[in-house]
Amino acid sequence: MSKHSGGTYYAGSLRHRIEQIVSRISRIDASEFQDDVLIREELGIDSLMSMEILATCEKELELRLDEATFACVETVGEFFQLLETTYEEQKAAG
Amino acid sequence: MRILLVSPRGEFLGRSRAFADFLRNSREMRTILHYWNGLGAALPTIAALTPPEHNVSIVDENYQTLDLNQDADIVGISAMTQQAVRAYEIARAFRQRGVYVVLGGIHATVAPDEAVRNVDTVFMGEAEQTWPQFLRNFQEGAAKRVYRASDYGPVDMTTIPLPRYDLLSGTRYPVVWVQATRGCPHDCEFCTASQVYGRSYRHKSPAQIAAEIREVKRYWKSAQVGFADDNMFVNRRFVSTLLDEFETLPFTWYAQSDIGIAGDRELLRRLHQTGCRIIFVGLESVVEGNLVNLNGNKWKARRFARYGEHIRAIQESGIGVYASFIVGMDEDDHSVFDRTIDFVNQHHIMGAQVTILTPFPGSRLRQRLLDSGRITSSDWRLYTAWNLVVSHPILTHAEIEEGLLRIYRSIYSEESYRDRARYFRQVFQNLVSCG
Numbered sequence: 001m002s003k004h005s006g007g008t009y010y011a012g013s014l015r016h017r018i019e020q021i022v023s024r025i026s027r028i029d030a031s032e033f034q035d036d037v038l039i040r041e042e043l044g045i046d047s048l049m050s051m052e053i054l055a056t057c058e059k060e061l062e063l064r065l066d067e068a069t070f071a072c073v074e075t076v077g078e079f080f081q082l083l084e085t086t087y088e089e090q091k092a093a094g
Numbered sequence: 095m096r097i098l099l100v101s102p103r104g105e106f107l108g109r110s111r112a113f114a115d116f117l118r119n120s121r122e123m124r125t126i127l128h129y130w131n132g133l134g135a136a137l138p139t140i141a142a143l144t145p146p147e148h149n150v151s152i153v154d155e156n157y158q159t160l161d162l163n164q165d166a167d168i169v170g171i172s173a174m175t176q177q178a179v180r181a182y183e184i185a186r187a188f189r190q191r192g193v194y195v196v197l198g199g200i201h202a203t204v205a206p207d208e209a210v211r212n213v214d215t216v217f218m219g220e221a222e223q224t225w226p227q228f229l230r231n232f233q234e235g236a237a238k239r240v241y242r243a244s245d246y247g248p249v250d251m252t253t254i255p256l257p258r259y260d261l262l263s264g265t266r267y268p269v270v271w272v273q274a275t276r277g278c279p280h281d282c283e284f285c286t287a288s289q290v291y292g293r294s295y296r297h298k299s300p301a302q303i304a305a306e307i308r309e310v311k312r313y314w315k316s317a318q319v320g321f322a323d324d325n326m327f328v329n330r331r332f333v334s335t336l337l338d339e340f341e342t343l344p345f346t347w348y349a350q351s352d353i354g355i356a357g358d359r360e361l362l363r364r365l366h367q368t369g370c371r372i373i374f375v376g377l378e379s380v381v382e383g384n385l386v387n388l389n390g391n392k393w394k395a396r397r398f399a400r401y402g403e404h405i406r407a408i409q410e411s412g413i414g415v416y417a418s419f420i421v422g423m424d425e426d427d428h429s430v431f432d433r434t435i436d437f438v439n440q441h442h443i444m445g446a447q448v449t450i451l452t453p454f455p456g457s458r459l460r461q462r463l464l465d466s467g468r469i470t471s472s473d474w475r476l477y478t479a480w481n482l483v484v485s486h487p488i489l490t491h492a493e494i495e496e497g498l499l500r501i502y503r504s505i506y507s508e509e510s511y512r513d514r515a516r517y518f519r520q521v522f523q524n525l526v527s528c529g
Contacts, residue, residue, distance in 0.1 A: 048414040
């Protein structure tokens with residue numbers, strides 16, 4: 001799956017689904033999720049909100065994620081990329 | 095008239111070098127400090143109360159540069175105690191050029207005799223009624239030295255106009271503090287809130303508050319909204335209507351409350367559903383004896399035994415508790431630092447603000463410590479609640495400073511962060527599975 005940068009996404013894509021989850025929890029419109037936006041300082045997604053996002057991704061995308069996932073990313077683009085990569089790796093591993 | 099409103103530069107932390115080093119090197123503390131200040135509603139509200147024929151501007155010295163040679167007919171300053179010294183410097187510079195300077199805010203309210211020696215006019219308490227009156231008097235050449243809100247009666251908050259956020263729209267604030275209610279029923283010994291707002295509990299209308307939030311989001315899309323109210327959820331009927339308004343507002347928010355909300359599961363559910371993510375709660379101390387004389391009705395002391403249970407109830411609703419504790423209280427001994435660390439870590443408290451007991455002017459605490467000769471400094475620049483300005487019956491200055499640093503190093507360590515992350519992950523897994 002290709003990485004999109006702040007444009008429009010085809011419905012049903014993994015990134016689109018992750019965006020919907022993040023938007024629902026953060027109550028931020030998905031159009032704000034530009035790749036270069038700082039996830040904490042600019043979007044205000046703190047460590048607490050990130051745990052809610054991870055738990056929801058686990059449930060809705062059947063994605064297993066480490067608590068440290070959020071700690072090592074700075075931007076929206078890095079965050080989505082990490083989730084997409086993890087998803088692909090776990091899918092490939094069965 | 096040209097009216098310049100100023101929020102003076104202030105120190106908001108302590109002067110300990112070791113603590114400053116810690117802050118620089120702690121990623122989590124850097125994030126917390128990023129959201130420390132922000133924009134308060136006071137000066138934008140004063141601007142909105144100013145008739146449109148006047149030209150109003152605002153300079154927030156904590157984010158902007160103030161030109162002391164700027165032209166103005168009136169300079170209005172709002173200051174907390176730790177900003178007072180800078181407020182007087184600014185006043186002196188403008189008054190030397192013949193500019194009329196007025197001072198309001200918490201410090202002028204609780205220390206009017208000092209303030210009136212440094213400015214032309216002092217405002218005590220809420221300014222919604224006194225500011226327009228002052229402007230009329232000033233234009234008639236009959237401005238008074240002191241305007242007391244108590245001479246006018248409590249402000250009906252539903253009449254407060256939409257704050258002029260547009261005047262600061264060019265400044266990038268990480269958090270904007272909105273005021274929805276005024277008053278707190280607890281009257282704690284160290285707190286001056288009841289001196290400023292009185293004991294009666296009042297609020298703006300839900301529609302009015304929603305309009306303010308829309309205005310904030312219009313200018314600062316990514317800013318967090320914090321409610322500056324001392325105790326936001328006292329009037330549950332009002333809160334229920336307010337949350338109805340919040341249902342359709344796309345924002346997340348923080349608020350301050352007493353621990354009493356923990357018993358209302360439905361309220362907690364609705365708070366999370368409408369975007370409340372963090373609640374600041376003044377737990378004050380892990381030493382029960384400190385709470386006994388805090389307020390007349392021993393409200394906090396009576397809940398002390400259930401603090402842990404209450405924290406769990408709030409956090410299991412998906413709302414993080416940001417607890418505030420004070421060290422250096424009279425009943426503290428050398429164990430208070432470890433006990434605070436253990437309490438925060440044991441209950442997986444999302445965040446904690448631990449400060450040093452500070453006798454702010456206007457508080458009953460200050461009078462008690464003055465009477466017993468325990469105040470060691472009245473340099474207001476040190477009154478940030480992070481510097482020791484009193485003597486303690488047992489603990490030395492160095493022990494308190496080192497103990498405070500030890501608390502922060504522990505509760506914001508990588509290990510504690512990981513522990514809290516695991517805890518909240520489990521909380522949200524439970525909430526998600528329950529639908």
